[in-house]
Amino acid sequence: MAKFTYFKVKGKLTDSIFNEMLEFFQNVFPTAKGYKLPPSYYAIKKTFKTIGLGYESIHACVNDCFLFRGDANKDVHFCPVCNTSRWKDSNTPGKKVPKKVLRYFPIIPRLQRLYKSSHTAKEMTWHATGKCTEPGKMQHPVDGRAWKDFDTKYLDFAAEPRNVRLGLAADGFNPFGNLSQSYSMWPVILTTYNLPPWLCMKESSFMLTLLIPGPKSPGKDIDVYLRPLIDDLKVLWAKPGVETIDVATGLKFNMRAMVLWTINDFPARSSLSGWSGQGYKACPTCNEDTPSVRVLGKTAYVGHRRFLKKPHKWRRSLEFNGETENGDPPREFSRDAIMTQLARLPTRVKGKHPRFGGVKIKRNVLVELNWTKRSIFYELEYWSFLTLKHNLDVMHIEKNMLESILNTLLMNNKSKDTAKEDKT
Template identity: 50%
Template sequence: MDKIWMQITDRFGSREYAKGVKEFLTLARSHATSEAIRCPCVRCSNNHFRPISEVERHLIIKGIDKNYMVWIFHGEEEDLIISDDDDLHDSEQEDDFIDDVDVMLRDIRAGELPDVPITKSLVDINSSRTFNQLLADSRRPLYEGCTKYSKLSFTVKLLHIKTLGGWSVKSFDMLLHLLKSAFPNALLPNSYQESRNLEKGLGFTYNKIHVCPNDCILYWRENADKDECPKCKLSRWKFNGSKKRRIPQKVLRHFPLKPRLQRLFMSQKTAADMRWHKDQRVIQQGILSHPADSEVWTTFDQEHAWFAEDPRNVRLGLASDGFNPFNNLAKPYSIWPVVLVLYNLPPWLGMKDPFFITSLLIPGPRSPGNKIDVYLQPLIDELIDLWDNGVGTYDAKASETFRLRAALLWTINDFPAYGNLSGWSTKGKMACPSCKEQTDSMWLTYSRKHCYMGHRRFLPSSHI
């Protein structure tokens, strides 16, 4: 559908705009499940449901949100469009990676058994039954005569599309049943659960750690066997019945960091990129093209020369903030992901989704606030161990085992989250962590809060 009318500013005198609104409402009405639809006007921005007549009035008077180019809330499907050559290149690499599952499994097995020569056949290795099954599925054609996909690679591709397309488990099962009926000779899994079981040999797991509902402690290590919080005495469980029916009141998801860093070097495709900041980065005087050009990075290398000697040692940044995962402002819920960013990689890879490492998922419904340090304990323990002891890792590029270490250089967050993560109070007389006791603060008697008008001296005189 032509959407040029959305950019028209003369909404009252333009016939094209009125015609576009009419076509939009016709599409929305045909896909509506009730008399009210989401209003895409500038003010509502699809956050409010209103009658169609009121939506039409809003679109004429206030105008449509010009950024709402794909009408996913009103009947259009969200297409995955490749817009430039870089995305096309990434897509081709993705397909090569998926179809080359046998090579990926070889790298993973070499990392788990570093003493076994790389040239030795994987069939001769006394590995686990799960891995043997994975290996067999990676070498078994999807159907007789198929040369492009194996059973494993096709299943991985289906799971990948499911994630990108946001399919439900039910729709995924329906697709599998349709494919099996259309292609009875194809070696397809019977359900989504069976598809996921094929990936178990790759070791993509996470740990569930129970948490006190008041964020006092983690039921972890010395507190693992306790049934109530030693500080607030609140029960760990929602029900006090039999052990089979016990449901924890709050659960922290922890994704172990060490195996995920190890896997970056088990793949020949990423092992070389993890050295990019040292081997391939072009230094341009006066230009900051990579965090390795920064003063912080240089100072760190000077103070910890033993760490900088091996370019494979990982430099990390930590980003964390809360958001509402349910897209419902009427029922506020704040979940806090803790994400680690890899700075060894080149800039065009480091900020891509596949290389963001989710370490923790801190549950809501409220923000953890200053008690976020309780939730960070598993990650901090891993980072300390990676700094002090490191972890044995197989480098598929160099075909050798080395001691991998990691360092957290900085955090990325807004100012309130900065206060929670650092422990510095971002309120009161010394709210500025740079100025500290020299913070120019003023107490407003009637508003009963501090203001910091004196810091306008750092702004240009023409600043409004």
């Protein structure tokens, strides 16, 4: 059934054609040993859900305000935030069709299956038992400062090597072949860092957890859709954990899990972290000390010479912006400083309903700086103590920079050497 479903997705088969194909196989191949092919795609999905491979369909407000989940909200027909109808046609006498549906693939049973399978159970402790680290080289996240700092802070979590460390990646993509059609669907994927490096970044090891519907990017309201995942992560962090069978030892243990960091491009980082990647203070590292100026209607980020040593000749040069550079490198903001900034943020209504300002929001820059929200990740007890919360996707940076340089050198129609770009 899994293979049949794979062919359906890869071949972009419709449900009706796929059902006809299943019917054909049923007629051609006789039933053997009481086994019978499923009669339809619907039957396959029901079987997958029975054995724990299904997903949870959660209706969402079309304005990204609210999820209709839980017993209290399953019969609600209008969004309690913006009062928009949940259904495409509220007057349909039969089964109503929702305007937006979030797909959530529960992570707790999937993490448990990693220990219930003999193919992966032993590999899940590689970071503690099988690593072969060369001095001065980082071959796996376990060699990094972020992992080691976390172990120092949470000794009880680090004492159990079977506890799971996760990385979270999210980005938008166009699910349609016709790229001229504007549509952005956002998958949220987890990767398991307990596994060795040749497995943890393998496609088969990725766990799709959320499919956030389009057609528009969720932006700052992505937290609304992350709620089911965060709730499960809280369960996985709380003591004593989730009882799990480890087939490698044949014993039961209480499994816990945490998210070590996120991996995304710069715009997605803005949505997840809550620090906007636009404006005069766009740099999340420099924070309120971001050096920027307005040049011909564009925002230019200057001050790169602050990182040079004080006697460096380029600090004294006037060829950059007509001024010398005497400033120090940007300060490193402590956890307490960041939490103080977040505590000043006002409470805002979630969603993009025009009554609440639509997509854009007006901020008091003096108080809020470049924060657009307090990220939902701060609901995780350990999140504020992490050394490195967000990673930038190197692929996007390398690819975009290389394309810009090559296109400018070749002077083709994608060149960045234009009057518009020269303004910056």
